[in-house]
Amino acid sequence: MKAEAVVFVVDDDDPATEVIRRLASMMDFECRVFSSGYEFLATYDGCQAGCLVTEVRSPGVNGLQIQQRLAAQGATLPVIFVARAATVPLAVRAMRAGAFHFLEKPVHEQEMWDAIQDAVALDRQRHLVRQEREEVRRRLAGLTPKETQVLRMIGEAKSNRAIARELDLSIRTIEVRRSTLMRKLGFETPDELVRFAVHAFHRDLGANGDHPALHRVAPGDGAYPPMHFPGLAERRRPR
Numbered sequence: 001m002k003a004e005a006v007v008f009v010v011d012d013d014d015p016a017t018e019v020i021r022r023l024a025s026m027m028d029f030e031c032r033v034f035s036s037g038y039e040f041l042a043t044y045d046g047c048q049a050g051c052l053v054t055e056v057r058s059p060g061v062n063g064l065q066i067q068q069r070l071a072a073q074g075a076t077l078p079v080i081f082v083a084r085a086a087t088v089p090l091a092v093r094a095m096r097a098g099a100f101h102f103l104e105k106p107v108h109e110q111e112m113w114d115a116i117q118d119a120v121a122l123d124r125q126r127h128l129v130r131q132e133r134e135e136v137r138r139r140l141a142g143l144t145p146k147e148t149q150v151l152r153m154i155g156e157a158k159s160n161r162a163i164a165r166e167l168d169l170s171i172r173t174i175e176v177r178r179s180t181l182m183r184k185l186g187f188e189t190p191d192e193l194v195r196f197a198v199h200a201f202h203r204d205l206g207a208n209g210d211h212p213a214l215h216r217v218a219p220g221d222g223a224y225p226p227m228h229f230p231g232l233a234e235r236r237r238p239r
Contacts, residue, residue, distance in 0.1 A: 005120045006050035009033045010040045010058045037061030046075050049127045051119035056083040076126050078119035136200050150177045155197030
């Protein structure tokens with residue numbers, strides 16, 4: 001059975017890595033240990049949610065350099081740093097560079113447990129957002145330019161009458177295009193179509209998951225939550 005997430009470890013400290021292996025196993029996460037930063041960077045592909053636990057002074061490529069290279073590749077894997085005799089300047093430098101957490105050795109097991117759980121939860125959310133963004137793009141690719149134009153205006157909370165007037169078309173034509181959009185996009189209700197239009201055109205599809213347009217879909221209709229497509233939402237299973 002495929003593990004729910006992967007805890008990547010870059011550290012040549014055997015006792016420390018064994019503790020992380022045991023904790024990961026208790027969480028039902030896979031644990032992959034690398035003796036050097038070079039070895040990790042050569043194999044990491046970003047396909048599965050997880051986190052990286054790395055010694056700041058790891059052999060070859062140190063932890064901060066690993067973090068920098070991941071960022072340069074566009075990877076968003078949360079990084080938990082561990083260090084022997086950590087100094088405040090070193091910890092500050094790591095956190096400013098985007099570290100998820102910084103722990104000093106010997107690490108308290110509860111602290112490591114909490115850090116891994118929180119980091120994996122964050123990365124799962126990031127993976128879900130990316131999957132949703134890809135699904136939006138896939139569905140949009142199947143629309144004609146005219147259908148896309150109407151969908152964009154639906155996302156602006158415009159009525160059929162307003163859209164017809166702006167495009168110099170009949171209301172019936174707009175109704176037909178709405179119906180075609182629902183069929184092509186696989187939605188069963190008008191609310192789903194509106195929510196998708198807002199999600200696709202009038203919000204930032206980044207990790208923050210919010211945009212003012214979601215709260216201005218139509219007068220009296222209330223706010224629409226972020227999209228969750230069938231087959232994607234169930235992949236995110238917080239423990």
